[in-house]
Amino acid sequence: MDDPLSRAGQSKTKPLADKRRRMNPSEREAQIVEGAIGFFAEHGFEGKTRDLAKRLGITQPLLYRYFPSKESLIERVYQEIYLQRWNPEWESLIPDRDRPLVDRLTRFYKEYARAVYDFVWVRIFLYSGLKGVDINDRYLAIIKDKILVPVCRELRHDNGLPPMEDVPFNNEELELAWGLHGMFFYRAVRHFAYGLPIAKDIDRVIENDVRVFVTGARAVHGSMLERADR
Structure with missing residues (x-):
């Protein structure tokens, strides 16, 4: 690729x-x-x-x-x-439990990188936040609903935790998913906004990010639900 x-x-x-x-x-x-x-x-x-x-x-x-x-x-x-680059088929990748969660997240972020790791995509997104244009709010609502909440749902399933229907979703879980997405996006900011070099093998870097995320989430996810329950 x-x-x-x-x-x-x-x-x-x-x-x-x-x-x-x-x-x-x-x-x-x-x-x-x-x-x-x-x-x-x-x-x-x-x-x-x-x-x-x-x-x-x-x-x-x-x-x-x-x-x-x-x-x-x-x-x-x-x-x-933003909207024309969004591929509706991405939305079926994360819930596909026929594949390990690491594989699903890795595939999604590799494909997503090919759509959004781009000079105009990144800089217009940043400028819209600084100017108060609602591009950010509208697009991030899509990210939350289509990507982050499904990630949290699949993390629960992967870690043997109660489904969201039994234990309500909470903001601490959402922050966990934002952590992965933030790593992904900030790499593009460093390159297209700050002009800093980053790793050439983006696929390998994304694989590392996802493994770190899934392993770390496994260690803390259960305690998040316990705190929310208390």
């Missing part, structure tokens, strides 16, 4: 070969969205639409003909970068 980090920086906006070429509406809309993705990744959401239009070689009124507000353009960026 290809290394997701080998694409570092390739998603930055490239200069247009011919800014004056006439485009049909669908081509123009795609050009604006692609340009906005690179622009926001480099400048954050403080970037002005007039600067984006100038960069694209179009007028600001033409940009607003396709996207009547900056917010509508940001929404399209969210759809393009």
